[in-house]
Amino acid sequence: MAMMARTIRNSASRCTMMSRPIFGLRSMSSWWKNVEPAPKDPILGVTEAFLADPSPDKVNVGVGAYRDDNGKPVVLDCVREAERRIAGTSFMEYLPMGGSVKMVEETLKLAYGDNSEFIKDKRIAAVQSLSGTGACRLFADFQTRFNPGSQIYIPVPTWSNHHNIWRDAQVPQKTYHYYHPETKGLDFKGLMDDVKNAPEGSFFLLHACAHNPTGVDPTEEQWREISQLFKAKNHFAFFDMAYQGFASGDPARDAKSIRIFLEDGHHIGISQSYAKNMGLYGQRVGCLSVLCENEKQAVTVKSQLQQLARPMYSNPPLHGAQIVSTILGDPELKSLWLKEVKVTFPCFMCAHTFDGESYLIKHVESHVVFDNSTKELESDKQIMADRIIGMRTTLRESLEKLGSPLSWEHVTKQIGMFCYSGLTPEQVDRLTSEYHIYMTRNGRISMAGVTTGNVGYLANAIHEVTKSS
Numbered sequence: 326m327a328m329m330a331r332t333i334r335n336s337a338s339r340c341t342m343m344s345r346p347i348f349g350l351r352s353m354s355s356w357w358k359n360v361e362p363a364p365k366d367p368i369l370g371v372t373e374a375f376l377a378d379p380s381p382d383k384v385n386v387g388v389g390a391y392r393d394d395n396g397k398p399v400v401l402d403c404v405r406e407a408e409r410r411i412a413g414t415s416f417m418e419y420l421p422m423g424g425s426v427k428m429v430e431e432t433l434k435l436a437y438g439d440n441s442e443f444i445k446d447k448r449i450a451a452v453q454s455l456s457g458t459g460a461c462r463l464f465a466d467f468q469t470r471f472n473p474g475s476q477i478y479i480p481v482p483t484w485s486n487h488h489n490i491w492r493d494a495q496v497p498q499k500t501y502h503y504y505h506p507e508t509k510g511l512d513f514k515g516l517m518d519d520v521k522n523a524p525e526g527s528f529f530l531l532h533a534c535a536h537n538p539t540g541v542d543p544t545e546e547q548w549r550e551i552s553q554l555f556k557a558k559n560h561f562a563f564f565d566m567a568y569q570g571f572a573s574g575d576p577a578r579d580a581k582s583i584r585i586f587l588e589d590g591h592h593i594g595i596s597q598s599y600a601k602n603m604g605l606y607g608q609r610v611g612c613l614s615v616l617c618e619n620e621k622q623a624v625t626v627k628s629q630l631q632q633l634a635r636p637m638y639s640n641p642p643l644h645g646a647q648i649v650s651t652i653l654g655d656p657e658l659k660s661l662w663l664k665e666v667k668v669t670f671p672c673f674m675c676a677h678t679f680d681g682e683s684y685l686i687k688h689v690e691s692h693v694v695f696d697n698s699t700k701e702l703e704s705d706k707q708i709m710a711d712r713i714i715g716m717r718t719t720l721r722e723s724l725e726k727l728g729s730p731l732s733w734e735h736v737t738k739q740i741g742m743f744c745y746s747g748l749t750p751e752q753v754d755r756l757t758s759e760y761h762i763y764m765t766r767n768g769r770i771s772m773a774g775v776t777t778g779n780v781g782y783l784a785n786a787i788h789e790v791t792k793s794s
């Protein structure tokens with residue numbers, strides 16, 4: 326009875342509110358009055374600022390997306406062919422919560438190896454993810470749900486979004502030494518000390534290859550030492566592999582760090598992305614995998630990963646997954662993709678790691694000469710490779726010619742998509758305000774955005790803001 330009276334009173338007061346529209350409007354507009362504007366994203370905010378700048382001289386070397394010499398995006402031939410095959414043939418049904426089984430199967434082979442015993446033994450829990458970001462986020466949520474209170478160790482520096490991802494998943498963050506600003510190389514001692522000093526059984530985020538933003542990777546020998554130390558400390562390694570194929574041009578070789586950890590018997594997690602190595606940026610296709618003790622555990626873990634995905638986005642998108650499974654499921658298209666990766670990416674990832682593999686007959690100064698195996702590829706893909714290594718060299722040479730008092734050796738030494746230039750945030754601000762050059766404030770230059778048309782302008786501007794430092 327009392328409940329009924331309360332209900333009547335409540336609905337009466339709702340009626341009164343509804344009959345007073347002005348009051349209602351005011352209260353609605355105040356719903357979000359405490360919301361402050363979000364800070365600009367340090368990477369994607371750069372693109373926003375670039376797009377808003379009307380200057381004809383503007384240059385965008387912010388986000389890591391491949392461009393041709395006219396600054397236009399590039400679609401790989403294997404992707405175009407896969408799209409031709411898919412067009413008009415598929416339904417638009419939902420994928421399962423864990424995504425395309427075929428795509429996931431092929432993706433695991435790239436990370437764990439074609440003949441991986443872990444794949445054969447069904448020990449890997451894996452789901453299709455919303456590209457690399459989605460894989461990292463899903464893992465972070467899994468970590469916090471099933472290992473509450475655990476922390477994540479993140480390298481300094483790292484891709485800025487790593488911090489947001491683990492923050493939003495409520496995982497406390499610690500950092501570990503990675504980059505040595507003076508040597509512009511790996512701070513191996515600092516890294517090993519931090520790994521040693523972390524509490525037993527800590528979670529570590531590792532970049533599998535082509536570290537973003539530094540372009541500095543551990544050597545194979547160093548990876549072996551890191552893996553041994555992880556073993557001794559019983560740490561968990563989570564590999565973010567956003568650039569497989571970018572460090573050496575060979576996806577298998579770029580998975581070396583992961584293979585070393587697997588050989589040593591670690592139970593690891595991996596985030597994989599096709600944004601860069603297939604150029605499928607906007608398709609948002611990737612994979613999260615967790616290596617388990619046995620098949621039963623893998624089934625259980627996968628069920629929980631799906632459970633996390635369901636209330637967030639229900640199931641992942643179809644088209645990108647179809648492109649990937651069409652390419653990797655067809656030996657001819659797969660070999661075209663592997664060639665395109667080799668030809669497109671290795672040179673701009675740095676010729677200095679080349680060791681005379683068959684596809685390269687010669688690497689002469691800034692130029693790469695290809696052998697017959699790449700001849701059938703469209704020439705613009707070869708030009709692309711040539712162009713990027715050329716840009717690294719031209720940028721460095723231009724700065725040296727301008728009489729820069731600084732060393733720019735690292736521009737041609739670092740690997741990956743980026744050049745971690747050493748520019749300070751203040752110098753970057755000057756580049757933007759005085760020269761309309763857009764890059765992240767940590768001084769990272771996306772080499773893919775450098776073209777014959779803007780490299781001279783860029784070098785001159787960099788010289789102007791650094792010459793008195």
Ligand code: PLA
Nearest residue numbers: 368388389456457458484537565567598600
């Ligand atoms: N991990 C690392 C290390 C990355 O650099 C990026 C992308 C991702 C994951 C996520 O990529 P995905 O979700 O598109 O698969 N980094 C870019 C773009 C290229 C970005 O910031 O989103 C960058 O400019 O750093």
